[in-house]
Structure formats: C-alpha cells, structure tokens
Amino acid sequence: MKRSARLVAITNFFLENPRIHKNLPSFSEKYHAAKASISEDLDIIDQMFQAEGLGYLKRTAGSAGGVMYIPESTLENGVEFVKQLCERLKDPVRILPGGYLYMSDILGEPSTVREIGRVFASSFAKLDIDVVVTVATKGIPLAYAVASFLNVPVVIVRRDPKVTEGSSVSINYVSGSSRKIQTMVLPKRSLEEGANVCIIDDFMKAGGTINGMVSLLAEFNANVKAIGVLAEADDEEEERVVEDYTSLIKISNVDLKEKLISVQRGNFVQKS
Amino acid sequence: MKRSARLVAITNFFLENPRIHKNLPSFSEKYHAAKASISEDLDIIDQMFQAEGLGYLKRTAGSAGGVMYIPESTLENGVEFVKQLCERLKDPVRILPGGYLYMSDILGEPSTVREIGRVFASSFAKLDIDVVVTVATKGIPLAYAVASFLNVPVVIVRRDPKVTEGSSVSINYVSGSSRKIQTMVLPKRSLEEGANVCIIDDFMKAGGTINGMVSLLAEFNANVKAIGVLAEADDEEEERVVEDYTSLIKISNVDLKEKLISVQRGNFVQKS
Numbered sequence: 443m444k445r446s447a448r449l450v451a452i453t454n455f456f457l458e459n460p461r462i463h464k465n466l467p468s469f470s471e472k473y474h475a476a477k478a479s480i481s482e483d484l485d486i487i488d489q490m491f492q493a494e495g496l497g498y499l500k501r502t503a504g505s506a507g508g509v510m511y512i513p514e515s516t517l518e519n520g521v522e523f524v525k526q527l528c529e530r531l532k533d534p535v536r537i538l539p540g541g542y543l544y545m546s547d548i549l550g551e552p553s554t555v556r557e558i559g560r561v562f563a564s565s566f567a568k569l570d571i572d573v574v575v576t577v578a579t580k581g582i583p584l585a586y587a588v589a590s591f592l593n594v595p596v597v598i599v600r601r602d603p604k605v606t607e608g609s610s611v612s613i614n615y616v617s618g619s620s621r622k623i624q625t626m627v628l629p630k631r632s633l634e635e636g637a638n639v640c641i642i643d644d645f646m647k648a649g650g651t652i653n654g655m656v657s658l659l660a661e662f663n664a665n666v667k668a669i670g671v672l673a674e675a676d677d678e679e680e681e682r683v684v685e686d687y688t689s690l691i692k693i694s695n696v697d698l699k700e701k702l703i704s705v706q707r708g709n710f711v712q713k714s
Numbered sequence: 715m716k717r718s719a720r721l722v723a724i725t726n727f728f729l730e731n732p733r734i735h736k737n738l739p740s741f742s743e744k745y746h747a748a749k750a751s752i753s754e755d756l757d758i759i760d761q762m763f764q765a766e767g768l769g770y771l772k773r774t775a776g777s778a779g780g781v782m783y784i785p786e787s788t789l790e791n792g793v794e795f796v797k798q799l800c801e802r803l804k805d806p807v808r809i810l811p812g813g814y815l816y817m818s819d820i821l822g823e824p825s826t827v828r829e830i831g832r833v834f835a836s837s838f839a840k841l842d843i844d845v846v847v848t849v850a851t852k853g854i855p856l857a858y859a860v861a862s863f864l865n866v867p868v869v870i871v872r873r874d875p876k877v878t879e880g881s882s883v884s885i886n887y888v889s890g891s892s893r894k895i896q897t898m899v900l901p902k903r904s905l906e907e908g909a910n911v912c913i914i915d916d917f918m919k920a921g922g923t924i925n926g927m928v929s930l931l932a933e934f935n936a937n938v939k940a941i942g943v944l945a946e947a948d949d950e951e952e953e954r955v956v957e958d959y960t961s962l963i964k965i966s967n968v969d970l971k972e973k974l975i976s977v978q979r980g981n982f983v984q985k986s
Binding site: 453459 | 718759761850865870
C-alpha cells in the first residue's frame with residue numbers, strides 16, 4: 443500500500459480510537475509496510491495533529507513500543523469555541539419565563555456537543571479518569587462526548603430506579619433550587635470500587651445536584667478527580683455547595699425586563 | 715504543504731464533518747495547493763474510505779463543485795459488529811429479576827454506542843432525515859451517535875415537562891408493558907413543522923413508547939421516515955403496535971431457570 447493511502451487509513455484509526463495503545467508491528471502487518479515507513483507515517487500524522495490543534499501521538503520506544511493518540515485541543519481553540527457559544531446564548535429569544543435560558547437547541551447539535559466534550563477532555567487529559575458520571579437527562583450527551591475523547595465508559599445516575607438495572611445504591615439530597623428532598627440512584631454493578639471519576643453536567647446553580655452525585659459516589663469509594671459543567675449560573679440568594687469545578691460558560695444575569703442576558707466565559711482557562 | 719500532511723488534515727476534516735458540503739477552492743486556499751492536487755488528494759481519500767468501509771466522498775462538478783463525506787458502513791461490517799454484540803449479550807450474568815437483561819455497561823461504552831449509530835445511519839443514509847428523535851433516558855446516547863453521522867440535530871422527548879424548555883405539546887399514551895397511562899412532552903420550539911424524522915430507542919417490546927412518540931410527532935406534522943431500535947423483544951402476550959422498524963438485535967427468550975438467553979440479529983439486514 444502506498445504511503446498516501448496508509449496515511450488516510452492510519453489517521454482514521456487514531457481519530458476513531460483515541461487512547462488505545464497500538465504497537466508498530468500491527469500497523470506494519472495490516473498495511474504491508476516496513477516498520478521504518480510506518481514510523482515515518484506516524485511522524486507526519488503527529489506533526490499535523492499538533493499543527494491542527496487536535497492533540498498528539500504518544501510514542502513508546504523499545505520492543506513493546508507503540509503509539510497512542512491523545513486528543514488534546516489547544517486552549518486557544520477552546521477559548522474561541524466558547525466565545526462563539528457565548529454569542530449564541532446572548533440572543534434574547536432564549537429567555538424563558540422565570541429567567542431560564544433555552545439551550546436545548548444547542549445541546550441538540552452533535553457537533554457542538556462534541557466540541558464541548560473536546561474542551562473538557564483536554565482539560566482533564568492528565569487526570570487518569572476511569573469513568574465519566576452524569577445525571578439524567580441533559581448531561582448525558584455531554585458526558586458521552588467527554589468520554590469518547592478519554593476512551594472511558596459513561597455511568598448515568600438516575601432519579602428513579604429502573605427494574606432493568608438490578609440492585610442499586612440510592613441517596614437522598616436537598617436540591618439547591620427547589621429545596622426539595624430528591625433521590626439519586628446508581629446501579630451497584632455500574633461502577634467499580636475506587637474508580638477515578640469525572641462528573642459532567644449541563645448546568646449548575648447552587649450545586650445541590652452535583653453535591654448529591656459526590657455523596658452517592660462516595661458510597662462507591664470513587665475519587666472525584668474533576669467536575670465539569672457547561673454553564674454555571676450565579677445565584678446570589680444561595681451559597682454554592684461545590685467549590686472545585688470547571689465551567690465553560692457563566693450566566694451572570696438574565697434580565698427579563700430589559701431582555702438582556704449576561705454570558706461570559708467560565709473558569710476553564712484558569713483551570714487549564 | 716506536502717501531500718502527505720494535507721491528506722492527514724483533509725481526512726480529519728471529513729471524519730469530523732460528515733455531510734458538510736465544501737468546495738475545492740476552500741481546500742486549495744487553506745492548504746496552499748492547486749485545485750488539481752486537491753482533486754487527487756480527494757481521489758486517494760475516497761478510495762481508502764471505500765476500501766475501509768467508512769463511506770465515500772460525494773463529488774459535484776461545475777463551478778459550484780465541491781465534495782461531501784457520506785459515512786456509510788458496509789453491511790458486512792454491520793453484521794460482524796452485531797454478531798459480537800449478540801455474543802456479549804448472551805452472558806447469563808446479565809439476567810436480572812423479571813427476565814430483563816442488564817445492558818447498561820454496553821450502552822455506557824462510547825465506542826460501542828458510536829458503532830450502533832454508524833449501523834443505523836448507514837441504513838437510513840438515503841432517507842433525507844432532518845432530525846433524530848428519542849425519548850429520555852437510554853435512547854439518548856444512541857440518538858446522538860446516529861445524528862453525528864447524519865449531521866442532524868437531536869430532539870429529546872421527555873416524560874416530564876421542564877421549566878427550562880418553554881411551552882410544550884404533550885400527549886398521553888398507554889405503555890405496552892405496564893398498561894399505565896403515561897405522558898410525553900416535546901417543547902414547541904424544538905421541532906419545525908413537517909420535518910423528516912427518524913426515531914431511535916434502545917429497546918422495544920410491544921412498542922407502546924414508540925407509538926406514543928409517533929402520535930406526539932404527528933402534532934408537529936413530522937414525517938416519521940424510520941424507526942430504529944437497538945433491541946426488540948418478543949412478547950407473546952401482546953401484539954406489536956409498531957410495524958415498520960429496524961432492529962439490530964432480537965431478544966427472543968430469557969430463561970431465568972436455565973440461565974439461557976436467546977439473542978439473534980435483528981431485521982436490519984433485510985431492511986438494508
């Protein structure tokens with residue numbers, strides 16, 4: 443096979459299989475090429491991935507030598523993407539009764555969701571995450587996007603136990619916004635003891651839901667290594683119960699009367 | 715830029731942006747290459763995509779000429795993937811009380827979910843789908859996977875209205891399995907009138923939930939062009955209320971006593 447064809451095939455392999463270790467001989471065999479040629483291919487791909495801000499190839503030398511694609515977007519790319527997202531969110535037609543913002547259209551775009559996932563995954567790339575945890579419903583697509591770049595599974599916390607998931611652990615928590623006692627459930631077999639976890643959700647106000655997840659995860663002795671929320675909202679009436687988190691955007695004010703929305707970049711730049 | 719580097723960059727562009735029309739001059743400009751060179755690059759990429767069963771590049775000639783990547787997995791790839799999925803599902807430890815099967819681990823794997831999406835998207839590639847619709851919770855990751863290959867948005871039907879989504883249309887329907895009257899809600903602004911829709915869900919027994927979605931979508935004058943379910947289950951006690959659907963796997967029997975699970979390939983091969 444010619445180099446040009448090989449480059450297309452190997453590029454595709456890396457993009458579809460991030461963080462999967464592959465040794466050089468397996469590429470040699472598959473594409474009928476000498477190890478030296480494959481090694482040159484990898485140099486070309488690595489350079490281009492870095493130039494395009496897609497991440498890099500992590501090479502390991504020696505007889506067990508191999509290569510792994512680490513997706514890691516540049517901070518500039520992330521900042522530019524978030525800037526555009528903020529612009530879209532400022533549109534006053536998004537204002538809903540009660541001062542909420544309509545975001546379902548944006549969260550319904552697979553390519554936008556994927557970019558959000560890329561920013562979080564880049565930010566959490568070095569944390570050795572084993573599992574991404576989210577809570578039904580809106581955090582789910584974001585959690586899968588993050589997990590696809592980290593090459594780890596997703597576990598979904600539910601608000602109601604389902605018969606199709608077997609025995610489960612549940613906790614009660616106080617929701618920040620409604621002050622109601624709510625329940626959260628995680629099936630016993632969904633998470634191994636002591637896993638390194640990152641929590642992903644779409645929205646955080648006081649942080650009651652995320653705090654509930656942290657408590658539930660403590661029952662599994664999980665290490666919460668990171669908490670990522672797409673949007674955080676300032677709530678002056680209530681103290682935030684979650685301290686250490688990464689947000690992409692910050693909604694500081696929704697003025698129903700003046701039809702003005704204040705949206706800024708979140709804290710992810712400081713966190714990176 | 716050298717051809718080798720260009721091939722890596724353009725391959726990445728197509729894989730990240732399926733079904734997006736791009737004209738040749740824009741590639742020429744971005745990569746500082748003659749149109750003839752870019753055209754040759756596209757031939758190489760097209761050949762390799764087809765050889766690897768990833769789809770093809772759709773070229774349009776003329777002054778408005780351009781190119782678009784259509785992801786379309788081969789049926790052989792789909793059949794092989796589903797075969798492996800069936801093997802995994804046959805494991806008797808998956809049996810839960812009530813004869814249900816534990817599938818959350820499989821549905822939690824981003825790469826598996828992506829492959830499921832690829833099979834459905836390939837099967838629905840020619841249907842001119844505008845939107846993928848699913849119902850919370852487990853269908854969500856599958857719906858995003860399908861939508862990412864079709865490059866269309868996802869709309870999520872909920873069982874409870876949310877204040878953050880504005881005014882909505884709701885219907886009541888009778889659930890097949892529990893015979894209870896349930897509610898389904900779709901925000902008014904989430905779907906345009908007359909859209910071509912494909913419904914995606916993880917599981918179908920009698921089909922009550924999917925039938926409910928069809929009724930709800932009728933309120934938006936949507937055309938349901940396809941219905942895709944990951945797993946269908948035979949239910950001898952009840953007649954199926956959904957006739958025309960595509961399933962990847964079929965669970966025909968879960969024998970609690972003998973710890974035997976009968977799982978076969980669904981009807982997607984006949985449907986393709």
